[in-house]
Structure formats: C-alpha cells, structure tokens
Amino acid sequence: MDVLIVGAGPTGLTLGIDLARRGVDALVVERAEGLFPGSRGKGIQPRTQEVFDDLGVLQEIREAGGPYPARMIWKDGERAGELPMFEKVAADEGAPYTEPLMVAQWRTQEILHARLAGLGGRVAFGREVAGLEQDAEGVTVRFADGTTARARHVVAADGGRSAVRRALGVGMAGETVDPAPFLVADVRVRGLDRDHWHTFPRDDGSGVALCPLAGTDDFQLQARLPEGREPDLSLAGVRELVAGYTHLGAEDVTELRWVSDFRPRAALADRFRAGRVFLAGDAAHVHSPAGGQGLNTSVQDAYNLGWKLGAVLRDGAPEALLDTYEEERRPNAAAMLGLTTGVHHGEVTRGRATVQLGLGYPDSPLSTETRTDPAGVRAGDRAPDGTVDGVRLFDAFRGPHWTLLGAAAPTPGVRALPAAPESYGPGVFLVRPDGYVGWAGETAAGADAYLARVGLR
Known part of the structure; x- marks a missing residue:
C-alpha cells in the first residue's frame, strides 16, 4: 500500500479522508477495538471548520454540535456572574466562520469515520503497533499479534504516547504547564440548566466546571484538583467531587459515561519526519486543553500532509516536497504550544489568536511572492473566501486541486477564475489544495514555473 496511518483519532481520520479522495491507497490502523468514546477535544475552531468544509463534512459537524454557552460562575451555591467564553470575532466575506463550534470528540470522529468509509477508505481496529523497520523503498510495520504490513510511507497519528515515535527514537521535549492533577469526564447531571458553562472555583485555585455538551x-466535567490529590475515576469518586465543589448532591450525578485524568503539559517532537515516517497530531505536539488548539492543530497537520503525499505518490512530485511538511508544521505547532500555555495561565484571551484564521506559512519554501509592492493577501497567507463572477471561492477551492485567481489555468488540473476579490489586493494568486496562497505575481507569468518546481507539471 501507499500509506499506513497509525491511529484513528481526528488526525488519522482526516488524513485518511484526504488521501482517499486523491486516490491514494491508504489504511488506518487503530489499537483500540473502536473509536474513542469521550468528548475530550470538543472545540472546532473556525479554521478547522474551513478544512471540514473542504472535506465535505462541515454540515454534519454543525448539526452534531452547537455554539459555546456563556460561563456562569458560582460562589457558595449562588450565581455570582456571567462571562462569555470567547471574545467576539466579526465575520465578513473573507471569513464566514468566526465562532468556535462545540462538538463532542466522539461525535466528530464518527462523522469523519463515516466520510472515510463513504470514500472507500477503512479502519482496521485492534491493530497495535509493536515496532517498525524502514528501508529505501518503504516501511515494514510489526503488530502485537505477530502480523506485519508494508507501506511506502507511515504516518504516526497515535497520540501523545505514540508507539511509532518511540520506535523511531524521536525525542519529545516539553514542560509541565500545571503541576495540579486534572480530571475530565462525560456525565449525566440533573439540577443544572443547559444554557451555561457552570464553573465552581475555589480560592486555592482548584475547581470544577460542568459544561453542557452540545x-x-x-455534561463534560472538568476539574482542577489540589496538588497531591489523586483523581478517583470511579462513579463514586466523581459524585464525591461534584458534591464537594458544587451545590449539587452526589445523587445528582446519575451516570458516568467516560472519564480520564491528566496533567497539562506542552511538548514538541524533535522532528516531524524520520525517513519515510511522519509524526502528526499529538504524536508530534502535546498541548494544554486550554484554548481548544490541540485537536485543531492536529487536523491541520493532516490537511497539510495529505496533499503533499498525494502529489508525490500520484502526481509525480519530487520527494523533497514532503520535507516541507516539517518545515511548515513544526514552527506552527511550536507557536500553538506557546498560545495554549498562555491561555492556560490567563495571559492570552480566547479570541482572534485562537480561531487560527491568521495562521500561515510566510517563511515556507513553498511560499513565493514575486510582486514588488504586495498589498492585501500575500504568498503564504490563508486564502480568504469571497465571490468572483458569482462563484464562491470556498466552493471553487473545494477538492484536491490547485486554484488560480486572476488568469487562465496554466496547466490541466488547476481550476481558474478570472479575478481575485478586491480584498486580496492587485495581482494573480495560486492557491494550494490546503487553502493557502503558494505563489503571487503581478501577472500569471511565473505560475507555470512555480507549479513545475513543486512537481505538478
């Protein structure tokens, strides 16, 4: 096969979808017997909504969740104040999605899994990786049951404790973001309205929050415990926790559906590529959950890598194109780690920085700006939405192709529109399959040479 993807979380499933629509022979393997059952990564940021729009799942994602409620602060059993969870970011033609969506992670994965199956892709459950060896032609992966699989490339999307990363010997440097133990759980609770994210803080910094899962x-229960207190993951322990921090009684927690504990840390893999193996998602970077960046950064890893693997494996692009995955995504992940740590410590607000619409690749070797005095959108920037001759740009971008704005297509397989929206500024813009401007020029001269350089001619 072409690609073996290890891990059926949001990262692995997103990559599987992108490769399937490109005709790449890929298989997703997952050590568990089924999809992840919890709500953990529940925030879908606006940039990820744009990715899901392109992948054909945004409507289902929107129907599966809803907006974030305001935060209600409780003190001594009384409502003490209400605060918005996020700073408002105004929507416009270029950015139609500016509010995060709340969707339980298990539901996001169900939708992605269904989309993958609809494209002919599949997930093999109960396949635990025990080791791997690679050579000049490919990678042999060994499973715990004694079987093996052979692929031209392997992508590790198997989480923060990645077995593939350990097998490669790739280090992961990081730091503890918070020394306190944390607990997260999905529970059924009575006695609280579903219009607010209910928070019950204590003066010592510990506290409990109960968020209605759209x-x-x-409800998703989140708890920061006092240092030295070991989390009790039983139903009785969760009931005791809720009763101790809120005005609810232990009996008001009627069901415990999923639970986990963790200590927030920020960590970044030393490399995102080792030969024919790539690290993506939590296997490459681990975030504090504050700010809702982890799942989103992970999905965008897959989105960046998918078109590049497709170009090399199906379109004859040079292998060097795959080097740009680490060159683009590792600095991006490092910046997101700093952001999530800042949100965790209250130094950064949840607003324009966390919606991820301003992220781009201005320093990438794939970003070529040839205009002498560029204004508006530049090479490396996210390509905003807009309308040209009655065609919505996001509709034009949707699919595994490149798009040229402002000139006729220089080569087959590139969709062309006669102009760019006024918001882009003057020029001609070549938009990558992942929605970033790869090349910009005064005229179309040079677009053909750029495509040849990245191997698409």
Missing part, C-alpha cells in the same frame, strides 16, 4: 444529553 448535541448530547451529557
């Missing part, structure tokens, strides 16, 4: 009957 699209479900559950």
